[in-house]
Amino acid sequence: MSQTSTRPEADIKFAYWVPNVSGGLVVSKIEQRTHWGIEYNTRLAQTAEQAGFDYALSQIRFTAGYGAEYQHESVSFSQALLHATSKLKVLAAILPGPWHPAVVAKQLSTIDHLTNGRIAINVVSGWFRGEFHAIGEPWLDHDERYRRSEEFIRALRGIWTTDKFSFHGDFYRFHDYTLQPKPLSQPHPEIFQGGSSRAARDMAARVSDWYFTNGNTPDKLKAQIDDIQAKAAQNGRYVKIGVNAFVIARDTEEEAKAVLAEIIAKADPEAVNAFGDAVKQAGQASPEREGNWATSTFEDLVQYNDGFRTNLIGTPQQIAERIVALKAIGVDLVLCGFLHFIEEVEYFGRKVLPLVRELEAQRALVAA
Template sequence: MSRFDIFRESGNPMFNENKLKLGIFGPNVNNSCSMTLADTTFKPDFETNVKIAKMMEDAGYECIVPVARWRGFGGSSNFNGRCMETYTWAAAMAAVTEKIYLFCTSHVPTMHPIVASKMLSTIDDISKGRIGLNTVVGWFPKEMEMFSGKKMEHDKGYQYATEWMEVVLRMWSEQFFDHKGEFFEIKDGWQEPKPSQSPRPVLISAGTSTKGREYSARFSDFNFGYIESMEHATEWTNFMKKLAWEEYKREINTFTTGFVVCRPTEKEAKEFYNYYVREQGDWEVANIICDMFGIESSSNSAEFLTKARENFIGGWGGWSFVGTPEQVADEMIKLSKTGVSGTLVSFLDYMEEMPYFNENVLPLLEQAGVRNPIKEDSTITEPILNA
């Protein structure tokens, strides 16, 4: 039986029968994924996050992926400057939810693997098998400088992440092991409890470079990434599946993200997009982030640069789902046909916009067969112990 088959048999939401899985991205940070000064009722606090999670569970979403952030990016909004730490966030959310799958996003240079493995096993017990791990090497220099060091050189960062993950996996599965590597030395490594879910917590990572994709192919169950077109989504998914199988004899899926502006008419959707992105967008922080990612004017057209910055302002560079319920659903159906397993979504105002999306878009996705009606018994009711 394959690893994916074990996940499915255990009732893990990330491996259910829905062709297009849905989650949300970044409800634990200010502005969530929208780099804008537009008015919103959204707050990155626990009370708001619980309300959002309850709406998601009622509607049948699969997961929540928080953003790990240690400081803001600046700009007028100081985008993501206020942030709930993701391990403690996940533990609290696990205690007040029943169905949704939760992830911890962890910058591996900021957390010793023994501490991370123990914390995740603890949250796994609290959640009854609903916690996963999103590993991030750490790419924001000012954040890494806060931890008495510099941002690691790219390839070295993935060497560190590889050894970090090897230690975590051994802590979850072995008793009394020694480890001596380039970055960690461990004597009599031991942990109880082990994770309750089988075969282990779901692993995701967002590497898109050669080293990042190799890391994902070796360890992750989902390679998280941004799509440039539907054709690119197909190519990326096929590439990752081939890489994981040929190099490591592993299965892997892909997951992306996008932002939603859904209104009764196309005119209303485009007007709201224009308001919060073009009129109220924090272009200063969009420029800061695009410069960090190397999206520079010297090598790209003015049209490309404007669109790239608009997508960052709209929702962290994700795919735009803007239009009527029919148009948004159609774009999501197209995404499902590429082979991508699912998408995280973000809204400027979750409390105001998510109910309309749930009531008007989700039924269309069910009619198209990419999502199934909610089953009352779909939750994981008991942890499944490792053999």
């Protein structure tokens, strides 16, 4: 467990969604020059690494739906991308229930050794009940899913850092279990999680290294972040924050807004509404009805994780300024989605990221 309750000073980091699931990152019939296959994703990972991205996040899906007819498995796909790169860190998405923490701990420890410490994990508590039913897995109530995820993470931490690890929870049990070799990453591979509900935030404050939240306005993001960090500080911890954003960077603001308008105009209503029914059921199932997607509009749902709300849509200068403003409210990482991944990741690295670093340097001088 992290022993600091203060935010470390560092440049804001960047991740991108790995399109290992078909259909792209918007539920729209607009052209998306992207592909879910390994050849495209290998080129994308290499482009992102060269552009200055720090992380890539693979997706976890078991069944087709909402425009995603094909899905590559997250852990094996992540390993392939790691072997095609040299610096990029890849987050493998894992779903407690189908996976057991002992299997994941061993799997990721091996990959950590094979890639010199570049694997991380994103623990997904589950939002798609139909998917669980399709593969014969029990569908737990909202807060129970997060309770299981917390046990899952506690088990991972214990296995990765302790010999003769014992744990007696409601979902997982271990008896004097020792994993060898343990990961190269110290104290262990980074652990990410997502969610917006009370249960998700409290879990992050207790056990996670990173917390992903859906896209939102700066004011609403700051309220979430302040809440999490206050809870984390009570445990002597600091949780790093990642926010989802769909990036539309163009030479002019008019061009960027026109792309957004076309995405929404060509949205697939049947797929968006079906996705909305599934995720809002999950989001509103939390006791306080504040889970992910609980308040999402149709336009928000055209991008899976409310990425339009973060408003990284405009010129490189506008987007860079908004990113630095996100950093000022406590965001440590921006998780980016794009319409045409390879060319837009390259453009982002060439046009946006240098401006972000210039603005960060200017603000550091002022603060000094």
